Amino acid sequence: MVDFxxxxxxxxxxxxARKFAIEEILPVAWEFDQKDEIPVHxxxxxxxxxxxxxxVPVAYGGQGRNLFEFALAVEEMAAACxxxxxxxxxxxxxxxxxxxxxxxxxxxxxxxxLAKEGKRMAFATSEPTTGSDVxxxxxxxxxxxxxxxxxxxxxxxxxxGVADYYSIFATVDPKSRHQGIAAFLVERDWEGVRVGKHIPxxxxxxxxxxxxxxxxxxxxxENVLAPPGEGFVLAMKTFARTRPMxxxxxxxxxxxxxxxxxxxAKKRSAFGQRIGEFQAIQFKLAEMYQKxxxxxxxxxxxxxxxxxxxDPTIPASIAKFYSSEAAxxxxxxxxxxxxxxxxxxxxxxxxxxRDVRLLAIYEGTSEIQxxxxxxYLLTEYQxxxxxxxxxxxxxxxxxxxxxxxxxxxxxxxxxxxxGDEAPEECPVCFFPKGAFSKLS
Numbered sequence: 001m002v003d004f005x006x007x008x009x010x011x012x013x014x015x016x017a018r019k020f021a022i023e024e025i026l027p028v029a030w031e032f033d034q035k036d037e038i039p040v041h042x043x044x045x046x047x048x049x050x051x052x053x054x055x056v057p058v059a060y061g062g063q064g065r066n067l068f069e070f071a072l073a074v075e076e077m078a079a080a081c082x083x084x085x086x087x088x089x090x091x092x093x094x095x096x097x098x099x100x101x102x103x104x105x106x107x108x109x110x111x112x113x114l115a116k117e118g119k120r121m122a123f124a125t126s127e128p129t130t131g132s133d134v135x136x137x138x139x140x141x142x143x144x145x146x147x148x149x150x151x152x153x154x155x156x157x158x159x160x161g162v163a164d165y166y167s168i169f170a171t172v173d174p175k176s177r178h179q180g181i182a183a184f185l186v187e188r189d190w191e192g193v194r195v196g197k198h199i200p201x202x203x204x205x206x207x208x209x210x211x212x213x214x215x216x217x218x219x220x221x222e223n224v225l226a227p228p229g230e231g232f233v234l235a236m237k238t239f240a241r242t243r244p245m246x247x248x249x250x251x252x253x254x255x256x257x258x259x260x261x262x263x264x265a266k267k268r269s270a271f272g273q274r275i276g277e278f279q280a281i282q283f284k285l286a287e288m289y290q291k292x293x294x295x296x297x298x299x300x301x302x303x304x305x306x307x308x309x310x311d312p313t314i315p316a317s318i319a320k321f322y323s324s325e326a327a328x329x330x331x332x333x334x335x336x337x338x339x340x341x342x343x344x345x346x347x348x349x350x351x352x353x354r355d356v357r358l359l360a361i362y363e364g365t366s367e368i369q370x371x372x373x374x375x376y377l378l379t380e381y382q383x384x385x386x387x388x389x390x391x392x393x394x395x396x397x398x399x400x401x402x403x404x405x406x407x408x409x410x411x412x413x414x415x416x417x418x419g420d421e422a423p424e425e426c427p428v429c430f431f432p433k434g435a436f437s438k439l440s
Contacts, residue, residue, distance in 0.1 A: 004300075010069055017073035020049050021080035029081035029206060033351055036200055038087055038208040040162055046088045047118040051077070053091045055099065060111035067241060067303035071248040075296070078252025082355035083204035085249055090159040090207075093245075093363075094121030096238040097167040097183050101225040106185055109222075110165065122163035124154035124212060125235055131156070132368050134169070134235055135177040139214065141170035141184070141228070146221035148184065150192075150214040156362070160210040161195055164188055168214070169235055172228045181231035185223045192217035203354030239363055240313040241306050246359055247299035247319040250327035253356045254292040257334040260348055261285060264338055275337070284337060288330045295323035314376050321369035324359035331356055389437045394418075407439040 006014070024045055032039045046052040051073055056062025070092065078085035095114055098107060098121070113119040130136045139152025150170050157166070165187055171180040186193060196211035226234040262285060265276030275281050302315035331353040335342035342349040360366045385391075394407040394416045408422040409415070413429035422436035429435075 014072045017076035025080035033205045036205045053114045056115040062115035066307040074248035075252040078249040079256045083206035087207045094123040119164040121165040122159045125169045126156040139170040150217040155211045161208045178232040182228045183226035183231040184219045243316040243320040244302040247323035250323035254330045261334045291326040317369040317372045321366040327356040408436040
């Protein structure tokens, strides 16, 4: 049975996240967006509020929250500031490879630090010349006994400037692509780890983004999260579990944009009446709400699939590319409703629009998500309806006991021929007899 009722515990989590968003995030969002700086004190408060690293298992001192519950909290935080929501959630993105890897020793050592000590962890696959093509990474991992020596640069590392640990993906051989990739847990204070300056961005300016330079960094055996050949799969499993949260960022931003737009439409007058009374504005609001509700359902479904230990890859990709693009459309419509005021920094829409633009890019662009879904449709999707060649689009007969004989269908143009055998030539497209297949 399908049931969208939240449990009392989930209701409490959502209420707590909403309170934190309105009382802690919202008052600082515009100030730190203007500064292009991450408010680290909010991350610390997020730990105190139990809204960071919620997915660390109870066995390691965490809350053991599932992805569905995480989506509830992320929506609330993103409604206040998508950029800060990214940084608040990023601990779980960084820790996901650790959570789902086979290295129990590393899990026992580091997960309690995330859950109990508020340590921060960042995720690093991208490089200055490699983003969507994860298999093309060039950061080198050279075996040295049981250890590995890392050399290279990781880029676009969210929270990288404030992280204690990094999930680093590197390769033993760039030419081997997928087969050469491994994953490592690297501590920031290890010798050879250098963190770059914050990268200035169009939006999500409350979220820290840096490059991380690795120069002869020795990684001991116990910090190998995935050996060569298994790192790419670990990265893809990580994305399949975290992409629904990108959708949750979008849902939160859309919800705020809609609410601000409703408020403005009820107050702003033009041509002698409130602009909310104009059908053009009403249609925009209705479509904004439609996209918001659709996106939330897709996010919930994708998170639920992951929580049921099913492969969430396809629903996660759909949730991400639909909701991220819907958010851009909704924010564009919101700005249009606000008109010139929406274009100014005196109103909230321009910041939200800048923030959501990134959603269609990071953790796999919309184009990558379409490739993932298209590949599934063409290679794995199981059709329910019969093949076109076997589709019974023909006359069965004139009445009881009456038959028109066998039916043959042209596989080229679809023409149906009735008779004891196929015609020598299709009378419609002129293909020879071999183009016909028997239907009955």
